[in-house]
Amino acid sequence: MADVIVIGGGPAGLGAALEAKKTGAESVVILERDRELGGILNQCIHNGFGLHEFQEELTGPEYAQRFINQVKDEEIDVYLNTMVLDLTEDRKVTVLGDEGVQVIQGKSVVLAMGCRERTAGAIDLQGYRPAGVYNAGMAQRILNMEGYQVGREVVIYGSGDIGLIMARRMTLEGAKVKAVVEVMPHSSGLYRNIAQCLEDYDIPLLLRHQIQKVYGKDRIEGVTISQIDDQWRTVEGTEKIISCDTLLLSVGLIPENELSEKGNVPLDSGTKGAIVNSTMETGIPGIFSCGNVLHVHDIVDFVTKESRIAGRNAARFARNELPRGEEIPTRPGKGVTYTLPQKLMLEDPDGVTLFLRSDVIYKKARVKVKEGDRLVKEKRERLIVPSEMVQITLDPEELRELNGEIIVEIVGEKND
Amino acid sequence: MEKLSLRLWVRKMTRVVEKEITCIACPMGCKLEIIRDEDKYVIEGYKCKKGLEYGEQELKDPRRIITTTVTVKGGFLPLVPVKTDKPLPKGLIFDLMKVIDGMSIEAPVEMGQILLENFQETGVNIVATRDLPEKILKK
Numbered sequence: 429m430a431d432v433i434v435i436g437g438g439p440a441g442l443g444a445a446l447e448a449k450k451t452g453a454e455s456v457v458i459l460e461r462d463r464e465l466g467g468i469l470n471q472c473i474h475n476g477f478g479l480h481e482f483q484e485e486l487t488g489p490e491y492a493q494r495f496i497n498q499v500k501d502e503e504i505d506v507y508l509n510t511m512v513l514d515l516t517e518d519r520k521v522t523v524l525g526d527e528g529v530q531v532i533q534g535k536s537v538v539l540a541m542g543c544r545e546r547t548a549g550a551i552d553l554q555g556y557r558p559a560g561v562y563n564a565g566m567a568q569r570i571l572n573m574e575g576y577q578v579g580r581e582v583v584i585y586g587s588g589d590i591g592l593i594m595a596r597r598m599t600l601e602g603a604k605v606k607a608v609v610e611v612m613p614h615s616s617g618l619y620r621n622i623a624q625c626l627e628d629y630d631i632p633l634l635l636r637h638q639i640q641k642v643y644g645k646d647r648i649e650g651v652t653i654s655q656i657d658d659q660w661r662t663v664e665g666t667e668k669i670i671s672c673d674t675l676l677l678s679v680g681l682i683p684e685n686e687l688s689e690k691g692n693v694p695l696d697s698g699t700k701g702a703i704v705n706s707t708m709e710t711g712i713p714g715i716f717s718c719g720n721v722l723h724v725h726d727i728v729d730f731v732t733k734e735s736r737i738a739g740r741n742a743a744r745f746a747r748n749e750l751p752r753g754e755e756i757p758t759r760p761g762k763g764v765t766y767t768l769p770q771k772l773m774l775e776d777p778d779g780v781t782l783f784l785r786s787d788v789i790y791k792k793a794r795v796k797v798k799e800g801d802r803l804v805k806e807k808r809e810r811l812i813v814p815s816e817m818v819q820i821t822l823d824p825e826e827l828r829e830l831n832g833e834i835i836v837e838i839v840g841e842k843n844d
Numbered sequence: 845m846e847k848l849s850l851r852l853w854v855r856k857m858t859r860v861v862e863k864e865i866t867c868i869a870c871p872m873g874c875k876l877e878i879i880r881d882e883d884k885y886v887i888e889g890y891k892c893k894k895g896l897e898y899g900e901q902e903l904k905d906p907r908r909i910i911t912t913t914v915t916v917k918g919g920f921l922p923l924v925p926v927k928t929d930k931p932l933p934k935g936l937i938f939d940l941m942k943v944i945d946g947m948s949i950e951a952p953v954e955m956g957q958i959l960l961e962n963f964q965e966t967g968v969n970i971v972a973t974r975d976l977p978e979k980i981l982k983k
Binding site (some may be wrong): 464473474475476485487488489490572573574575619623624627810 | 866872875891910912920921922923925934974975
């Protein structure tokens with residue numbers, strides 16, 4: 429029996445467990461399948477983390493270490509090498525760990541399992557399935573934590589931040605990165621990563637290009653790339669073979685919700701994570717969700733922020749102190765692909781931070797929270813890009829005044 | 845009046861955008877312009893103090909924080925992640941990588957521990973970015 433069971437010991441799990449303890453949960457348990465706490469941060473050895481949380485620039489391991497040290501100082505039970513096998517609606521958690529199979533009853537449960545990478549199977553990659561085709565994050569772990577050189581001649585497919593970071597990392601380790609290939613007309617990574625990861629090392633970024641075919645039977649020997657047009661058709665005559673011994677795929681992340689489904693937690697087809705209210709509680713009472721298992725984040729500082737909400741309310745639930753009241757739905761409007769949380773609890777004593785993502789790039793933008801025709805709140809942003817989440821906060825008073833569906837929209841100069 | 849506009853016109857003509865760079869001081873990624881105005885250079889397009897500092901530094905001596913790993917003997921993991929504690933001159937990046945490639949240290953390591961001091965008299969140290977305990981052999 430535990431007050432709060434946290435599934436996953438990455439940034440979301442660490443933040444949730446610490447906040448649950450701080451809010452008065454007596455027994456807090458973290459279940460982690462890896463050999464140590466810290467999750468994906470341990471392999472993200474580059475800097476750029478913590479600007480919001482600590483007002484300084486840290487590397488991934490440093491960001492994790494600060495939270496791990498806090499967890500060590502608290503009375504939080506950490507189970508490593510422990511796989512969660514099952515979760516029920518009444519919050520029984522079945523685990524397989526160093527002591528065999530156990531069932532732990534939680535007064536509340538926080539889902540913090542993170543996400544996993546989309547694979548070659550998800551992007552219709554033609555050719556054989558030779559060795560040397562890796563997901564970028566997998567390659568990052570092999571290189572940065574296990575100490576193996578992944579390859580010598582590299583092509584990277586997808587220009588998200590993981591792909592860009594790996595382009596630089598492989599270059600520093602002596603590999604030749606021949607190209608970063610991107611199907612979209614713009615990179616989905618941060619501008620500064622294009623500058624410091626690609627331009628610094630003269631790595632070409634091929635926008636509006638696709639990989640047509642993978643060559644090589646035992647080990648990858650090369651790829652064919654070609655330009656594509658607005659209709660995603662190959663531009664004839666632009667096909668080109670690039671020889672390589674390694675192909676890294678950086679083609680998106682998917683929240684890892686198999687366990688949530690076992691607990692009958694309702695999911696959102698847009699975010700691929702749980703549907704939550706502003707306390708981060710899912711459709712199953714006492715089960716909360718936060719971090720990349722809820723929706724894929726771009727900045728870990730926001731994962732921490734979200735996980736504190738989940739941890740705090742999980743502790744309140746365990747102590748029978750979670751306020752209950754009327755809930756109203758939120759919906760993405762013009763220019764917004766999704767909003768989270770999907771429901772607002774009007775009595776939420778903490779107010780609510782709405783997270784949203786835009787469909788395209790906007791300059792001189794305004795984010796509007798509307799109830800019917802009434803403007804509830806507005807926020808100006810110089811620049812909004814789809815790869816970076818936008819936040820807008822409603823305080824408890826603003827929240828209590830609401831009574832109908834909330835629509836969040838973005839207006840501004842579209843830019844591509 | 846006419847004289848003034850003529851002077852402005854001449855001034856405009858002497859200003860040349862030498863280079864466009866992306867600021868890496870924060871995730872905003874502002875576009876900075878390095879402009880040559882006769883014999884001096886000015887930075888434009890920055891939106892904060894950090895951006896101006898970055899642009900000026902980039903103009904006279906571009907530097908980068910470098911992160912990589914160092915081999916560890918007897919550690920819980922075979923590598924410890926490290927970083928330069930200050931930005932390193934860009935031209936020395938691969939020299940540093942070569943030196944680090946030959947390094948090996950003994951566990952345990954603590955976050956913040958200096959593993960290489962004052963690399964090539966630059967004042968830049970290599971520090972560990974996590975704790976790495978010794979490997980515990982299972983009974």
